Amino acid sequence: MTNTPARVDSFYSSKTWVSPDAITQLRNATQLPGMERIAAMPDIHPGAGSPGGAVFASRHILHPKLIGGDIGCGMQLCRTSIDSRVNVRRLAESLGSIDDVWEGNARDFLKSHDASLPDYERVVGTIGGGNHFAELQVIHEIHDAKSCCELGLDPKKAVLLVHSGSRSYGQSVLQHYGSAADRNGIEATSEIGQAYLADHQRAVRFAFANRCLISHRFAEQTECDIERVLDLCHNFVSEHFDDQGPLWLHRKGAAPADQGLVVIPGSRSSLSYLVRPIGNGVANLYSLAHGAGRKVSRSQSDEKFGQLSVEELRRPRDKSIGLDNLVICEQRNLLRQEHGKAYKDIDRVIEDMKSFGLLEVVASFRPILTYKTRSDCDDGDG
DNA sequence: ATGTGC
Numbered sequence: 001m002t003n004t005p006a007r008v009d010s011f012y013s014s015k016t017w018v019s020p021d022a023i024t025q026l027r028n029a030t031q032l033p034g035m036e037r038i039a040a041m042p043d044i045h046p047g048a049g050s051p052g053g054a055v056f057a058s059r060h061i062l063h064p065k066l067i068g069g070d071i072g073c074g075m076q077l078c079r080t081s082i083d084s085r086v087n088v089r090r091l092a093e094s095l096g097s098i099d100d101v102w103e104g105n106a107r108d109f110l111k112s113h114d115a116s117l118p119d120y121e122r123v124v125g126t127i128g129g130g131n132h133f134a135e136l137q138v139i140h141e142i143h144d145a146k147s148c149c150e151l152g153l154d155p156k157k158a159v160l161l162v163h164s165g166s167r168s169y170g171q172s173v174l175q176h177y178g179s180a181a182d183r184n185g186i187e188a189t190s191e192i193g194q195a196y197l198a199d200h201q202r203a204v205r206f207a208f209a210n211r212c213l214i215s216h217r218f219a220e221q222t223e224c225d226i227e228r229v230l231d232l233c234h235n236f237v238s239e240h241f242d243d244q245g246p247l248w249l250h251r252k253g254a255a256p257a258d259q260g261l262v263v264i265p266g267s268r269s270s271l272s273y274l275v276r277p278i279g280n281g282v283a284n285l286y287s288l289a290h291g292a293g294r295k296v297s298r299s300q301s302d303e304k305f306g307q308l309s310v311e312e313l314r315r316p317r318d319k320s321i322g323l324d325n326l327v328i329c330e331q332r333n334l335l336r337q338e339h340g341k342a343y344k345d346i347d348r349v350i351e352d353m354k355s356f357g358l359l360e361v362v363a364s365f366r367p368i369l370t371y372k373t374r375s376d377c378d379d380g381d382g
Numbered sequence: 383a384t385g386t387g388c
Contacts, residue, residue, distance in 0.1 A: 047383095070383045123385080128384080130383055130384085131383090167384080167385095168383095170383085171384055174383095235383095
């Protein structure tokens with residue numbers, strides 16, 4: 001059996017900085033068993049063994065490690081009844097904490113989302129760490145009024161964007177199959193391959209339920225009404241068919257471009273974008289970037305932004321776009337790691353994909369309140 | 383990413 005390296009199609013311009021480590025990881029991934037094609041997005045960045053911000057298409061073979069532990073991670077956008085000129089400080093107070101175990105009936109909630117997992121009832125409805133968040137945003141600019149109207153987006157009302165995944169459940173799934181799979185991957189039709197797909201689907205449903213419960217808790221505590229506008233997963237494997245038969249698409253930090261409109265978040269100090277995927281999707285493997293993409297590693301961010309005061313870190317501002325955000329995050333190191341300058345320029349990322357004919361911008365949003373965590377128990381130095 | 387790792 002021949003093992004020619006996979007073809008890589010890249011969707012970033014020379015203006016976008018790409019880490020050499022990400023390129024090395026990308027090249028390594030071309031050698032994986034069954035790997036046929038890879039699409040690299042402008043938000044590509046180094047990950048645990050393989051890069052985030054890419055899609056990996058393999059024949060016959062599943063690669064759980066490419067998806068990683070946060071199976072089902074994604075973005076949920078909700079309309080809210082909150083006035084876009086709301087007093088943010090007061091709202092932040094009413095929001096309180098959503099870090100703790102949800103007081104409602106998690107068992108019934110999970111059951112109603114076809115995501116029953118008795119061992120994970122205490123964790124559902126929590127955001128988690130890293131780049132996850134629940135963020136209130138307001139419409140910055142409308143490019144396609146008709147589409148915004150169809151989604152029921154009202155410039156007078158704030159929207160809620162939730163970024164979270166399957167928490168520790170997805171991690172347990174990777175642990176269970178990852179070692180068996182290693183870099184060889186798993187034959188998709190094998191018993192273990194089918195078992196992975198079943199558990200992976202469970203993680204995707206659990207992650208969706210988790211985002212729904214986070215949105216619900218946000219609405220509960222701020223006493224507002226919400227309605228889901230869209231929910232998109234950016235870490236998952238799915239089966240596609242071409243003239244050669246089934247092709248396994250591994251999206252790792254890549255949003256699907258074949259499920260309607262896509263929301264692509266920037267950082268806590270930049271715009272986020274609602275876009276319409278265009279083109280036939282073949283070259284970009286039916287996918288788009290999932291965000292700005294990390295530019296500075298977490299450990300480097302701790303040092304690079306170590307001199308900034310907590311006040312500065314909590315109040316990202318950008319006068320040029322009228323951005324004045326408030327970040328609820330009691331962990332100083334996390335604030336540093338999630339600093340806007342630790343990420344690539346989202347406008348560049350969007351511009352690149354536009355120039356490759358992958359999308360049209362529908363609207364942009366700017367953040368007014370980001371919830372990361374009220375808990376400070378994980379904070380290292382200060 | 384992770385009720386976190388030695």
